[in-house]
Amino acid sequence: MCGINNAYVLVKTSGSAAIDVLDKIRKMEGVKEASGVYGNYDIVVRVESEDVADMVIRKIRTLKGIVDTNTLIVAF
Template sequence: METAYVLVKSVMAHEMDVMSELLKIDSVKEAKGTFGVYDIFVKVEAKTAKEVEDTITKKIRKIKHVVSTTTLSVIPEQDKK
């Protein structure tokens, strides 16, 4: 299982719209609103790194009112649950 965390910036006052759309994506396991530079903290899990990449580039970034994303990839050797 591959995991990445995505920091999402959205258009002001549309955070809840974006979060609602994020939670419809199968690979999105969590989405939490945050204070600060980024508006939403998202956990993405998929079977392969390619699936994680596709989720971010083809789904998350295409959501209306998403301004930008920053992806934090998990180092597999340090992913001890």
């Protein structure tokens, strides 16, 4: 197996969506940990998946209430 398997996704949500969005992300396969946080992001997601692109673009980013994501690919 090769390619990109590990990432942190920093998420911004709108209004009070953070709680629902977090609930849905935690149930996704490939999510090792997800936390609601204080600061200039609202949620941090630790992704470990055979297909990070699919996780981020088709699963996480399509959730209602997400307004921005910043995906940090694990390098080493």
